Amino acid sequence: MKVWQCVVCGFIYNEAEGLPSEGIAPGTAWVDIPADWACPDCGVAKSDFEMVEI
């Protein structure tokens, strides 16, 4: 399970936790999130996220 961070606002997406409030179940891998998904905090597209080590 990996952790991704929005390069614009710092929002963190943790694959293990998912994002249940946005309809993304815990354990959802980054590749399985739709391409038109956008950061819930700042609205940048999926392609503008980067992976970070935490």
Added chain:
Amino acid sequence: MNPIVVLGSGLAGYTLVRELRKLNGDIPITLVTRDSGDYYSKPTLSNAFAQKKEAANLVLTSARAMAEQQKFTLLSNTEVRAIRRDDKQLDTTSGAIEYENLVLAIGADPIRIPLQGDAEVFSVNDLSDYARFRDKLNGAKSVAIMGGGLIGCEFANDLALAGYKVSVIDPGPYPIASLLPEQAGRRLMEPLKDLGVTWHFGKAAERADATGQGYTLTLTDQSTVSADIVLSAVGLRPRTQLAKDAGLSVSRGISVDERLQSSDKSIFALGDCAEINGRTMPYVLPIMHAARALAKVLSGEVAKVTFPYMPVVVKTPAHPIAVLPVGRDAAGSWKVLEEGQGIKMGFFNPEGGMTGFALTGEYAKERSEMTARCTA
């Protein structure tokens, strides 16, 4: 053809470059910045300490890598002395630079409130400020924060989480009073107090005197607060001097219209330095929308920026908050919709339509639904 010259390598400048490149692979771009130009996300500065991040860890992409990826000419560590509008030229410490179009994305300066005495007062407005502040925190145990607004509260949460004793001093009545209704703002007090934050509302710091390794601050009611470090977080003032000196129209920020165009048709402004149709909007979402519109305008498309409802997220993990603020003079009133481990409030206009909201604690995650419920 002369390049589009972008001044500033913050979120506004780099977002614009990215959006421009999505539309146009060939248009020449030069980015001029007075710092290194390394890319980092500014909102993370008030959240990085508890994660034990050094300034260098916050750099997401080096300036050199950004220049390669986005194909622009980088002029880092370069100060702009003047804009020579008649020649469409910049006078800089790295020589003269000609532009086809110029974009001012030069940000804002932290507002500093005068404090008598001899304290070194920090503010954290960029990555090098963060590095200095972080250095100073090594060996310190307590921090006094001047300002209990959004940034002050984010820092309070971050530093308290990292084990510092934090005092927040603000002349206002409760946390984040410029954005939140009182019942919502007060919700933040208990969770942060449990983390070790002491609140001092209704007073300001008057003076700071060195005592031992830190300071004793005297507040306006003559009470005292002791702290090893003083951090100021009282707000931002758009950087307008360069534009003013060039004779551009300036109000609180650099005045631009819905095309982000200033009073000179070849000069545009974006981000914290800009005042778009009379409004300054120093948050991430408005910058993203403005950058997308400006990228279109600069690519020759007919475009103008429109702002949807843009909730502001307050990064206080002890008690998360999302707010869709309403203007000071908006007609209507706040109503409590639900209360539990937090509060859910809506702002309703006289016709009964919801035009703003404040969500704290367990309700903060409902911001998408609440935004959808708002009416124009």
